Amino acid sequence: MRQRCGGFTLVELLVVIVILGSLVGLAVLSTSSSSSAREVREEAQRIAALIGVVSEEAVLDSREYGLLVDDQGYRVLGYDEANGRWQDAGRGHTLPDWMALQLQLDGTPLRLQAVPRRNDRAGLADDEERTRREAPALQPQLLILSSGELSPFSLQVSERRPGGSAWQLSSDGFSLPRAEQAGAPR
Numbered sequence: 735m736r737q738r739c740g741g742f743t744l745v746e747l748l749v750v751i752v753i754l755g756s757l758v759g760l761a762v763l764s765t766s767s768s769s770s771a772r773e774v775r776e777e778a779q780r781i782a783a784l785i786g787v788v789s790e791e792a793v794l795d796s797r798e799y800g801l802l803v804d805d806q807g808y809r810v811l812g813y814d815e816a817n818g819r820w821q822d823a824g825r826g827h828t829l830p831d832w833m834a835l836q837l838q839l840d841g842t843p844l845r846l847q848a849v850p851r852r853n854d855r856a857g858l859a860d861d862e863e864r865t866r867r868e869a870p871a872l873q874p875q876l877l878i879l880s881s882g883e884l885s886p887f888s889l890q891v892s893e894r895r896p897g898g899s900a901w902q903l904s905s906d907g908f909s910l911p912r913a914e915q916a917g918a919p920r
């Protein structure tokens with residue numbers, strides 16, 4: 735009788751490789767879904783922090799601010815009393831295509847549309863007055879007042895796919911919003 739040397743057969747190696755491949759595939763799938771859920775949570779927390787900072791700035795500067803939310807993202811506007819118009823305050827964020835925002839003011843859902851961005855961000859237009867006239871009049875949905883008050887609102891940040899994760903921010907108009915998982919008991 736011949737004794738077998740210690741080693742693995744080709745079939746044993748293939749079985750181990752298939753098992754490892756399956757485990758790696760499952761890990762990648764679970765990481766990608768938790769990654770998007772994490773990004774949704776971080777975006778909701780970013781918006782809540784932004785509203786908090788802008789609210790403090792409004793009180794300190796005695797200036798009115800607003801948050802313009804559209805279907806592509808959001809941006810902060812400041813009210814220019816000299817011109818009587820809302821202007822970009824330089825802080826905004828564009829969301830990835832797979833993320834969505836839903837805004838309600840006083841319990842009324844708003845239909846968010848794309849608001850064109852200003853073409854000449856650097857201010858290099860030949861005729862500044864012409865540029866100002868051609869730019870769309872910006873109007874924020876969410877007001878952040880110098881008195882420390884906010885427009886009562888509810889903003890949901892979610893994945894566009896059905897069953898995706900969702901986080902919600904809301905304020906009664908007097909308190910700053912906090913990011914909470916949508917559907918979680920309060």
